[in-house]
Amino acid sequence: MLIDRPDSYNEEARDQQRFSVRALLSVLILLALIAMLVVRMFTLQVGAHEHFITLSENNRLRIEPIPPTRGLIFDRNGILLAENRPSYQLEITVEQAGDLDPLLERLSGMVALTPSEIDRFRSLVRQRRPFQPVSLKSGLDDETVARIAVARHELPGVEIEARPVRYYPHGEDFAHVVGYVGRINEQDLQRLDTRNYAGTSHTGKTGVERHYEDLLHGITGHRQVEVNAQGRVIRELAVTPPVPGQDLFLGIDLELQLAARDALADLDGAVVAMDPSTGEVLALVSKPGFDPNPFVQGISRGDFAALQADPHNPLFNRALSGQYPPGSTLKPVVALAGLEEGVTTAERRMFATGYYQLPGHERRYRDWRRGGHGWVDMNRAIAVSSDVYFYDLGHKLGIDRIAPMLGAFGVGSRVGIDATGERSGILPSREWKRSAQNLPWFPGETLITAIGQGYMLTTPMQLADITSTLANRGQRVQPRLLRAIRQTGEADSVPQPVRFLEPVQASEAHWEAIHQALIAAVNERHGTAWGSVGSTSPGYVVAGKTGTSQVFSLGPDQEYKQSELDRRLWDHALFIGYAPADDPQIAVAVLVEHGGSGGRVAAPIAHRVMDHHLQSRGLLATVEGDL
Amino acid sequence: MISVTGRELTTGQWLLRSFRMDGMLALLIVMLLGVGLLVLFSASGEDMAALERQLLRIGVGFLGLLLVARVPISVLKAWSPWLFLLGLGLLLGVMFAGDVGKGARRWLDLGLLRFQPSEIMKLAMPLTVAWYLSLRSGPPRFVDLIVVGVLIVVPVLLIMRQPDLGTALLVGASGILVLLLAGLSWRWIAGMVVALAAAIPVLWTQMYDYQRQRVLTLLNPESDPLGAGYHIIQSKIAIGSGGLYGKGWLNGTQSQLQFLPERSTDFVFAVYAEEFGFMGILFLLLLYFLIVGRGLWIAAMAQDRFSRLVAGSISLTFAVYMVVNIGMVSGLLPVVGVPLPLVSYGGTSLVTLMLGFGILMAVQSQQRLVNR
Numbered sequence: 001m002l003i004d005r006p007d008s009y010n011e012e013a014r015d016q017q018r019f020s021v022r023a024l025l026s027v028l029i030l031l032a033l034i035a036m037l038v039v040r041m042f043t044l045q046v047g048a049h050e051h052f053i054t055l056s057e058n059n060r061l062r063i064e065p066i067p068p069t070r071g072l073i074f075d076r077n078g079i080l081l082a083e084n085r086p087s088y089q090l091e092i093t094v095e096q097a098g099d100l101d102p103l104l105e106r107l108s109g110m111v112a113l114t115p116s117e118i119d120r121f122r123s124l125v126r127q128r129r130p131f132q133p134v135s136l137k138s139g140l141d142d143e144t145v146a147r148i149a150v151a152r153h154e155l156p157g158v159e160i161e162a163r164p165v166r167y168y169p170h171g172e173d174f175a176h177v178v179g180y181v182g183r184i185n186e187q188d189l190q191r192l193d194t195r196n197y198a199g200t201s202h203t204g205k206t207g208v209e210r211h212y213e214d215l216l217h218g219i220t221g222h223r224q225v226e227v228n229a230q231g232r233v234i235r236e237l238a239v240t241p242p243v244p245g246q247d248l249f250l251g252i253d254l255e256l257q258l259a260a261r262d263a264l265a266d267l268d269g270a271v272v273a274m275d276p277s278t279g280e281v282l283a284l285v286s287k288p289g290f291d292p293n294p295f296v297q298g299i300s301r302g303d304f305a306a307l308q309a310d311p312h313n314p315l316f317n318r319a320l321s322g323q324y325p326p327g328s329t330l331k332p333v334v335a336l337a338g339l340e341e342g343v344t345t346a347e348r349r350m351f352a353t354g355y356y357q358l359p360g361h362e363r364r365y366r367d368w369r370r371g372g373h374g375w376v377d378m379n380r381a382i383a384v385s386s387d388v389y390f391y392d393l394g395h396k397l398g399i400d401r402i403a404p405m406l407g408a409f410g411v412g413s414r415v416g417i418d419a420t421g422e423r424s425g426i427l428p429s430r431e432w433k434r435s436a437q438n439l440p441w442f443p444g445e446t447l448i449t450a451i452g453q454g455y456m457l458t459t460p461m462q463l464a465d466i467t468s469t470l471a472n473r474g475q476r477v478q479p480r481l482l483r484a485i486r487q488t489g490e491a492d493s494v495p496q497p498v499r500f501l502e503p504v505q506a507s508e509a510h511w512e513a514i515h516q517a518l519i520a521a522v523n524e525r526h527g528t529a530w531g532s533v534g535s536t537s538p539g540y541v542v543a544g545k546t547g548t549s550q551v552f553s554l555g556p557d558q559e560y561k562q563s564e565l566d567r568r569l570w571d572h573a574l575f576i577g578y579a580p581a582d583d584p585q586i587a588v589a590v591l592v593e594h595g596g597s598g599g600r601v602a603a604p605i606a607h608r609v610m611d612h613h614l615q616s617r618g619l620l621a622t623v624e625g626d627l
Numbered sequence: 628m629i630s631v632t633g634r635e636l637t638t639g640q641w642l643l644r645s646f647r648m649d650g651m652l653a654l655l656i657v658m659l660l661g662v663g664l665l666v667l668f669s670a671s672g673e674d675m676a677a678l679e680r681q682l683l684r685i686g687v688g689f690l691g692l693l694l695v696a697r698v699p700i701s702v703l704k705a706w707s708p709w710l711f712l713l714g715l716g717l718l719l720g721v722m723f724a725g726d727v728g729k730g731a732r733r734w735l736d737l738g739l740l741r742f743q744p745s746e747i748m749k750l751a752m753p754l755t756v757a758w759y760l761s762l763r764s765g766p767p768r769f770v771d772l773i774v775v776g777v778l779i780v781v782p783v784l785l786i787m788r789q790p791d792l793g794t795a796l797l798v799g800a801s802g803i804l805v806l807l808l809a810g811l812s813w814r815w816i817a818g819m820v821v822a823l824a825a826a827i828p829v830l831w832t833q834m835y836d837y838q839r840q841r842v843l844t845l846l847n848p849e850s851d852p853l854g855a856g857y858h859i860i861q862s863k864i865a866i867g868s869g870g871l872y873g874k875g876w877l878n879g880t881q882s883q884l885q886f887l888p889e890r891s892t893d894f895v896f897a898v899y900a901e902e903f904g905f906m907g908i909l910f911l912l913l914l915y916f917l918i919v920g921r922g923l924w925i926a927a928m929a930q931d932r933f934s935r936l937v938a939g940s941i942s943l944t945f946a947v948y949m950v951v952n953i954g955m956v957s958g959l960l961p962v963v964g965v966p967l968p969l970v971s972y973g974g975t976s977l978v979t980l981m982l983g984f985g986i987l988m989a990v991q992s993q994q995r996l997v998n999r
Contacts, residue, residue, distance in 0.1 A: 011764050011765070012930075012931070012932070015765075015810070015932050015935070016935065018766070018809075018810040019808055019809075019926070019927060019932075019935050019936075019939065022807060022808045022810060022939075023808065023923045023926060023927050023939055026807075026808070026923065026939075026943055026946075027919075027920060027923060030916065030919060030943075030950075031916075033946075033950045034915075034950075036959075037912065037950065037953050037954065037957070038908075038912065040954075040957050040959055041866065041900065041908050041957065042905060044863060044866045044867040044957060045866060045867055045869055045870055045871065045904060045905040046870070046871055046905060048867050049867055049868070049870045049871075051867065052863065052864050052866070052867025052868040053868045053870065055864045055867075055868070056864050056867075056868035056881055056886075059861075059864065059880070059881065059884070059886050060880040060881075060884055060886075226884065227884070228884040228885050229884060229885040229886040234884065
């Protein structure tokens with residue numbers, strides 16, 4: 001026991017030794033822990049460095065898009081049709097505004113806010129980036145701006161910003177040509193390049209705005225900014241400026257467009273005028289029009305419903321989307337087919353009675369004129385618009401020889417106008433009928449096709465194109481709205497080239513025969529347009545053809561009496577023509593829905609359009625000068 | 628050359644000796660404080676005022692260090708239990724009359740001074756356990772384990788309930804470390820480990836929701852990237868994006884652009900790692916290791932059990948501080964609110980640490996005198 005009991009010194013030494021062992025062990029453990037930390041740091045800083053540097057850059061850098069300025073749209077003389085106007089917009093930066101509900105409550109006392117505007121705002125708030133102002137209402141008037149400006153110190157995060165907003169100064173008159181832009185929606189996002197539209201709120205929805213979206217939009221610029229954790233921009237690191245959209249010059253002549261509008265007056269219909277040598281559309285009117293400006297910021301449900309419910313259907317683009325039976329206006333094309341196929345000659349005469357019967361058939365195909373037109377050759381048949389002559393010619397040709405000629409003029413295919421909404425019409429043929437109705441072609445259908453009725457449908461745009469081809473004696477020119485493009489900032493615009501299409505082949509003598517017949521229709525006393533155009537001594541020679549197309553079918557023994565019919569069942573009035581006949585400067589197609597007679601209603605409208613155009617081109621002494 | 632005890636001393640040595648300083652330890656501490664000020668300047672967004680406040684604290688800390696270094700070990704030893712009782716009393720006081728700051732009741736307002744009594748415990752704990760064990764001889768026995776166990780558990784629980792998990796951990800560690808250094812037999816150590824493992828479920832039920840959340844967040848920070856996981860995710864991004872050489876002083880985007888939360892306090896290590904990279908971290912870890920090593924060296928050279936145990940515990944607790952902080956900032960440990968010692972911005976912890984180093988200095992200088 002004595003041996004085991006250490007003296008104090010020994011105990012002290014042992015304790016020190018014990019301590020040293022423990023201390024050494026601790027150092028080893030500490031080294032192991034430090035090694036673990038080093039491994040950890042190595043993993044993070046060297047192993048996963050790329051990963052974390054990316055995360056850190058993503059934290060720090062933000063690319064902010066700078067939307068480009070949309071290109072302007074002018075008429076051929078440089079008059080603005082679509083411009084960008086600063087519009088006062090009420091914007092809220094949510095991060096600075098605090099609680100939204102009381103704020104919206106307050107604002108609704110100063111600005112008229114509809115529930116749909118508030119809903120739209122709330123959905124935009126959910127999609128926003130931090131510190132991105134969200135638009136609550138646009139198009140504020142001066143009074144509202146002033147009211148908010150006064151109270152602004154009580155409204156944190158509320159800003160009034162002037163932002164460019166599309167404006168159409170000639171609203172209603174160009175709605176069906178220029179179209180309009182609207183807010184980008186889900187559908188638009190499917191087709192738009194989302195990267196180039198990162199900062200863009202609007203896109204072309206219809207018309208030229210839609211067709212030339214790529215030219216008008218421009219290229220979005222970018223601002224690379226450094227942001228802090230709250231999303232506030234600290235500094236700008238790099239800027240790629242946006243490239244503004246290009247300015248478009250349309251071939252449309254504002255004055256002519258307005259003249260055509262005035263000529264239509266309060267009738268529903270369409271006027272399309274083209275320059276046959278270039279294919280430029282000089283006027284394209286569809287009446288009634290509508291004001292596209294409310295569509296830019298989003299038209300209210302009520303207003304939109306009212307437009308849709310309007311019996312005159314102002315949203316409907318009659319010039320491009322309206323498909324009507326061309327009626328007698330396409331008789332010249334059928335005549336040309338007859339000449340080219342050798343089925344008839346210009347000189348061959350027939351006695352045109354009041355009706356036509358297919359051999360061995362009972363059914364009578366009536367002429368528009370009771371009692372018929374007597375002896376007619378081709379020239380007279382076109383001028384007086386003899387149905388019986390064309391029933392006979394149609395029968396002799398057969399649908400298989402009529403359809404190709406109509407097709408060569410473009411019936412049944414879109415002209416490819418550079419706007420939206422164009423439809424193709426219908427080119428009737430055996431093949432078409434089999435695929436569309438799964439029925440064989442009946443001989444009687446050939447007869448009514450020959451007078452432009454039945455299945456055949458054309459748009460006013462197509463009719464203008466066909467007129468232009470007639471004026472050019474077969475040379476087809478691509479119709480287009482765009483005349484020239486100007487890069488913003490540059491002084492000169494670049495004209496778009498004229499595109500010639502596959503011509504309609506026919507002998508010169510045959511073209512001349514048709515040409516003379518079209519002159520006769522307007523300028524001979526027996527011509528269908530003599531009373532309304534030819535007899536007014538216009539001072540230049542108009543070539544043209546009237547048309548009156550049925551809206552509903554009469555029974556074989558019924559008679560069409562306009563006065564007894566509801567206006568909606570009245571015939572459509574049509575006229576196609578070009579002038580001056582020997583040097584065509586303008587080709588015009590006019591359609592008046594339920595207008596009645598083509599000669600009395602449609603032809604004078606075309607005449608006024610021609611007058612205006614030829615006067616303004618100096619090809620005709622002004623009326624004032626004449627007097 | 629000044630001759631004091633017959634040996635020739637340089638002026639520097641004479642100065643150090645008259646201030647009771649260990650030159651090596653003092654140099655390492657100053658270097659670490661220097662690094663700390665550098666990082667702090669960057670982490671605070673080049674805020675000179677914050678830097679001045681920290682400098683003031685360092686000054687106060689140094690003053691305390693110099694004072695403590697002069698206190699004879701015997702006095703320190705005699706005061707230890709009283710300090711412990713004072714600390715315990717204040718902890719109870721905090722429980723009933725403490726100020727709430729950041730949702731926790733940690734502060735005691737003494738009119739002039741607002742401080743955390745748990746800081747007293749950081750020093751009182753190792754002192755008292757060492758005091759108790761120095762009354763006994765040989766390795767701690769079962770009775771000692773029970774007594775020391777009570778000494779540790781009571782204040783630790785009080786601190787945990789404040790709640791202040793980080794300080795509780797450090798205070799507990801400082802007590803346990805004394806036991807370990809005193810030569811607690813391996814059987815008991817194994818037993819303690821088992822007991823701790825068994826206590827984990829009990830602790831879990833005792834924890835506050837946010838403390839549990841931190842543990843859960845550690846296991847899967849990405850589960851809540853904008854909430855509880857945000858700290859760890861951003862801190863890992865800061866560390867990882869620093870790479871081998873760092874983004875450079877004042878160039879850490881994570882910290883400068885305020886993505887990193889708590890960047891001057893608990894997460895200051897991430898700022899350092901982002902700006903100075905892996906190489907900087909190696910340097911920092913070396914500095915910490917040298918300080919701990921020097922402290923243990925001083926402890927091992929001490930001539931009495933009390934000094935050894937106190938010095939050893941203080942040095943190793945310092946190591947625990949560092950490992951826990953870096954572990955939590957780098958996502959290895961839960962976020963428990965332990966600052967990076969001598970670097971993190973914040974007063975009380977820094978001053979307590981400096982006082983602890985004062986004790987080390989006292990041990991070192993008095994051992995030298997004894998040796999004489």
